[in-house]
Amino acid sequence: MKNILVVGATGQIGSELTMELRKRYGNDHVVAGYIPSAAPKGVLRDSGPSEVADVVDPNMIPEIVKKYKIDAIYNLAALLSVVAESKPMLAWNIGINGLLNILETARQFNCAVFTPSSIGSFGPTTPRVKTPQDTIQRPTTMYGVTKVTTELVSDYYFHRFGVDTRAVRFPGIISNVTLPGGGTTDYAVDIYYSAVKSEKFVCPLKEGTYMDMMYMPDALNAAVSLMEADPARLIHRNAFNIASMSFAPEEIFAEIKKNIPSFEMDYDVDPLKQSIADSWPDSLDDTCARQEWDWKPQYDLQSMTVDMIEKLKARKV
Numbered sequence: 007m008k009n010i011l012v013v014g015a016t017g018q019i020g021s022e023l024t025m026e027l028r029k030r031y032g033n034d035h036v037v038a039g040y041i042p043s044a045a046p047k048g049v050l051r052d053s054g055p056s057e058v059a060d061v062v063d064p065n066m067i068p069e070i071v072k073k074y075k076i077d078a079i080y081n082l083a084a085l086l087s088v089v090a091e092s093k094p095m096l097a098w099n100i101g102i103n104g105l106l107n108i109l110e111t112a113r114q115f116n117c118a119v120f121t122p123s124s125i126g127s128f129g130p131t132t133p134r135v136k137t138p139q140d141t142i143q144r145p146t147t148m149y150g151v152t153k154v155t156t157e158l159v160s161d162y163y164f165h166r167f168g169v170d171t172r173a174v175r176f177p178g179i180i181s182n183v184t185l186p187g188g189g190t191t192d193y194a195v196d197i198y199y200s201a202v203k204s205e206k207f208v209c210p211l212k213e214g215t216y217m218d219m220m221y222m223p224d225a226l227n228a229a230v231s232l233m234e235a236d237p238a239r240l241i242h243r244n245a246f247n248i249a250s251m252s253f254a255p256e257e258i259f260a261e262i263k264k265n266i267p268s269f270e271m272d273y274d275v276d277p278l279k280q281s282i283a284d285s286w287p288d289s290l291d292d293t294c295a296r297q298e299w300d301w302k303p304q305y306d307l308q309s310m311t312v313d314m315i316e317k318l319k320a321r322k323v
């Protein structure tokens with residue numbers, strides 16, 4: 007990868023991924039693509055080039071790719087699971103029509119493409135615990151439908167046209183920089199902000215709701231390591247299960263309480279979020295990622311919690 011375009015560069019993952027890529031490949035080699043309602047600010051804006059890059063406009067992506075001689079695209083444009091349920095047509099348009107614009111550009115200009123899938127690509131008939139890499143994918147949300155389609159279309163472009171598409175299935179991502187918005191796993195970020203602000207946290211999911219989660223540094227490392235991996239070793243492409251921790255609300259609460267003993271939590275279950283969470287696996291089996299490109303996470307619930315609290319306190323959120 008020499009010149010990289012990040013589409014969705016101001017979102018939760020995009021904002022940190024763009025900075026990580028600039029660190030690894032040089033500031034001028036990583037273009038932050040954004041939509042006008044979410045323009046980059048601060049260090050993200052000042053540290054390298056940025057361009058309006060709306061995936062649903064078929065002309066914009068090829069123009070940027072030509073201008074900057076892009077050879078790899080990280081496509082992070084998507085609506086998250088909860089908001090996609092209220093705007094299913096928009097979720098499809100951004101997730102799939104946008105993806106096709108990216109893949110067609112990649113085919114024309116010979117770019118590699120990373121478009122993440124998610125634990126949301128699974129559904130209630132998927133084996134729930136240690137979900138295998140290759141298994142039933144019949145999601146019941148529009149988000150999940152777009153993610154399964156993303157996996158299929160990305161594999162299609164690889165097999166049919168030789169486009170170097172690769173992806174992981176992200177769990178809930180926990181970060182101390184940019185807040186997520188409209189996801190089912192967002193509570194696992196919000197809970198840290200409440201704890202650090204000495205507020206009682208009201209959890210929208212009930213006790214015993216297990217989902218896979220991951221700390222942002224591991225998520226960024228997964229995306230970049232997979233894109234750097236030796237293609238000869240890849241049996242799978244779109245998309246790899248990755249995992250580092252799985253917990254229920256009472257477990258993350260207990261871990262935070264070890265660090266902030268006065269912290270309190272209540273439950274007020276949101277029926278939509280709960281039904282989405284109930285349709286997703288409790289934990290994924292990431293053996294294939296470990297075997298095919300040496301995936302290995304660094305953080306568990308305990309070390310992530312210490313770091314999150316330290317970083318949020320330092321930022322005086």
Ligand code: AKB
Pocket residue numbers: 086087088124125126149176177178179188189190191192
């Ligand atoms: C969501 O909750 O929608 C996302 C995801 C797990 O893909 N964080």
